[in-house]
Amino acid sequence: xxxxxxxxxxxxxxxxxxxxxxxxxxxxxxxxxxxxxxxxxxxxxxxxxxxxxxxxxxxxxxxxxxxxxxxxxxxxxxxxxxxxxxxxxxxxxxxxxxxxxxxxxxxxxxxxxxxxxxxxxxxxxxxxxxxxxxxxxxxxxxxxxxxxxxxxxxxxxxxxxxxxxxxxxxxxxxxxxxxxxxxxxxxxxxxxxxxxxxxxxxxxxxxxxxxxxxxxxxxxxxxxxxxxxxxxxx
Amino acid sequence: xxxxxxxxxxxxxxxxxxxxxxxxxxxxxxxxxxxxxxxxxxxxxxxxxxxxxxxxxxxxxxxxxxxxxxxxxxxxxxxxxxxxxxxxxxxxxxxxxxxxxxxxxxxxxxxxxxxxxxxxxxxxxxxxxxxxxxxxxxxxxxxxxxxxxxxxxxxxxxxxxxxxxxxxxxxxxxxxxxxxx
Numbered sequence: 001x002x003x004x005x006x007x008x009x010x011x012x013x014x015x016x017x018x019x020x021x022x023x024x025x026x027x028x029x030x031x032x033x034x035x036x037x038x039x040x041x042x043x044x045x046x047x048x049x050x051x052x053x054x055x056x057x058x059x060x061x062x063x064x065x066x067x068x069x070x071x072x073x074x075x076x077x078x079x080x081x082x083x084x085x086x087x088x089x090x091x092x093x094x095x096x097x098x099x100x101x102x103x104x105x106x107x108x109x110x111x112x113x114x115x116x117x118x119x120x121x122x123x124x125x126x127x128x129x130x131x132x133x134x135x136x137x138x139x140x141x142x143x144x145x146x147x148x149x150x151x152x153x154x155x156x157x158x159x160x161x162x163x164x165x166x167x168x169x170x171x172x173x174x175x176x177x178x179x180x181x182x183x184x185x186x187x188x189x190x191x192x193x194x195x196x197x198x199x200x201x202x203x204x205x206x207x208x209x210x211x212x213x214x215x216x217x218x219x220x221x222x223x224x225x226x227x228x229x230x231x232x233x234x
Numbered sequence: 235x236x237x238x239x240x241x242x243x244x245x246x247x248x249x250x251x252x253x254x255x256x257x258x259x260x261x262x263x264x265x266x267x268x269x270x271x272x273x274x275x276x277x278x279x280x281x282x283x284x285x286x287x288x289x290x291x292x293x294x295x296x297x298x299x300x301x302x303x304x305x306x307x308x309x310x311x312x313x314x315x316x317x318x319x320x321x322x323x324x325x326x327x328x329x330x331x332x333x334x335x336x337x338x339x340x341x342x343x344x345x346x347x348x349x350x351x352x353x354x355x356x357x358x359x360x361x362x363x364x365x366x367x368x369x370x371x372x373x374x375x376x377x378x379x380x381x382x383x384x385x386x387x388x389x390x391x392x393x394x395x396x397x398x399x400x401x402x403x404x405x406x407x408x409x410x411x412x413x414x415x
Contacts (some may be wrong), residue, residue, distance in 0.1 A: 098326070099414035100319055100385030106415070115412050121322045121381035127373060128324075128331035216415075225409055 007071040009053075022062040022073055023051060030234030032117065032227035033075050034084055036091075036109060036201055038063040039149035043159060047151050050084050050113065081117065088114050090124040094173075096128065096145035097202075103211035104203030106219025112226035113203075122226055134179070136186030139208055140197055147177055147204040157196035167192045177204075238400065239289035242274040243307060245300040246327040246369055247293025250386035251318035255290070257389035258282070259409035268400050273310075277291075282310045288399060289314045291378075291393075295370040296323040308376040316371070316378045316391065319385040319414060324369040333367040339365070349389060383414050 005016045009031050018037070021044065026033050037048035046061035046099065054061045054074040062075075091097075091110060099105045134142040149168070154177070157165040165188045169178040169234035181187035190196065192207055200206075235361065244252055252275060272281030272286050273279045295301050308314055319325040330338050341357045343349060372378050382391050391411050398405035 081239065096332075098323070098329075099317075100325060102415070111414055114414075115409065116408065118412070120383055120412065121371075121373065126323060126328075126371060128328060130332035222413075223410055 002069075005067050007067055007069065009073045009075050012078075012121070016067040017231040018067075020066055020067050022053060022055070022060075022065050025067050026062065026075070026176045028233075030231055031075065032230045033062045034113060034227065035063060036113060036148065037152060039152055039199060040197070041160070041195075042152060042155045045151060045155070048087070048088050052080065052083060054080065057108070081174060081216065084113075085117050085119055086123075088119060089124055090115060091148045092119075092122045093124045093201050095147065098145075102146065102203045103206055104146075106214070106216065106222055108203060108221075109201035109226060112221035115221065116225040116227065121228050131176075134185045135208075136184035136187070137188075137190065139192035140185065140190065141179075141206050141208060142179070142185050143204050143206065144176060146202045149175060149177065149200055150201055152201065153177065153196045153205055156199045157190070157194065161196040163189055163196075165194070165196060183213065237268065237270045239272040239284065240269045240274070240288045240290065240396075241272040241282065241286045241307060241311060242276060242290040243292065243303050244275060245291065245293035245321070245372070246296035246324075247318065247320045249275075249292070250324075251290075251292035251320075251384075253391075254318075254384075254386040254389045257390055258393045259389070263398065268397075282306070284310075286311045287313065288396065289371050290317050291315065291321050292317050293320045294327060294372060295366060295375050296327050296350060297363040297365050301366070301370075301375055304372060304375055313379045314372075314376065315380045315382060315395065316373060317382045318387045321378075322371045322381055322383055325373055325385065328332060328369040328371075335365055335367055383412065385415050388413070399408060 003018065007014055009026055014025055014029045023033055023038060029090055033051050033053060035051040038044050038051060044063035046064040049061060051062040053057050055065060056072055095204050099111055105111060131144040153166045154168060162226050165180050166177055167180060168175055170176055179185050197205060197207060242252065242255065270276045273282045291304065291314060295304060316322050320327060324331065327383060337344040339356050344349055344354060380395060382395055384391060394407065395405055
């Protein structure tokens with residue numbers, strides 16, 4: 001078996017190692033595939049669907065689909081742009097994403113994705129759901145109004161921290177993040193140094209006392225779109 | 235040929251986006267060369283004097299008067315633009331959207347910790363516009379043609395959008411200009 005696989009993304013030839021996913025190969029090749037739940041150090045589970053690409057004519061999540069010799073991947077197409085916009089639109093209307101007073105604004109991956117996709121306003125009606133804020137932990141607060149159910153905190157806490165502080169409860173539209181205690185986050189063994197405290201892509205899991213440290217204009221996504229770091233590898 | 239007309243209104247907003255309109259600084263002189271202002275807090279015209287090319291709406295709809303004004307704008311303006319996050323998603327006023335209106339009024343006028351209201355009445359004069367059950371984004375009430383996000387929408391994005399529309403050129407917004415905060 002050859003130790004190198006060749007395939008194409010939007011007609012560009014990409015070399016990859018066997019066992020790599022499309023996402024890993026694309027990242028190494030300097031091609032950005034938009035994503036929200038994927039983080040290289042966590043187990044990919046393809047839940048947000050933003051990284052959906054067309055593989056040999058069929059939709060697949062790039063973060064979970066292994067590369068294969070000669071596969072033809074479409075990533076940057078008008079149809080996929082529309083699909084990604086729809087997903088991000090839905091995430092915005094399903095929660096209470098009020099960027100103007102959010103601590104994560106400017107450093108938020110959901111907001112940055114909406115900027116990158118050129119969304120000026122979501123096209124769906126807003127839900128304005130009633131979601132709780134849990135500030136019982138001395139160093140961390142959990143703001144479920146902004147949660148997009150990416151599952152990063154669940155994976156990080158279970159696989160890296162070995163604690164299992166977070167989990168999903170409920171199904172479908174009632175699905176939410178819950179903490180592993182009788183009451184609140186403050187009653188768990190979570191520590192501010194845990195990986196789970198620093199993987200949240202939005203303003204849902206926040207470290208207290210760190211908000212608004214970086215001035216407007218100098219934040220992570222103020223000047224350069226999300227994914228620029230990967231595209232600059234090219 | 236008469237200059238096209240612009241109208242503006244602040245609904246359930248803080249007038250911050252109107253401050254942003256003024257924030258185009260000396261370019262407001264250039265704007266006056268391009269347009270006349272119709273109904274707007276900027277010139278204090280209370281009623282429309284005729285058809286307008288562009289209507290700028292700040293704020294969402296929190297009461298029946300907001301809805302009335304918004305529909306009036308839709309009737310009189312060829313192009314209606316939601317300016318700022320309140321018009322687009324309700325924003326701060328919409329924080330009440332998952333609390334029943336009755337509870338909000340009781341907290342504000344009866345039960346709040348700093349309330350002094352010996353008569354124990356909630357204002358109900360018929361001159362007061364009725365609060366809606368929740369705050370509605372403008373595009374959930376009337377058709378909105380364009381959206382300029384931001385809190386406030388910054389002066390540059392408002393200027394670029396107006397110039398593009400008035401000179402019939404495509405609007406190209408650079409990445410750094412689109413902000414939701």
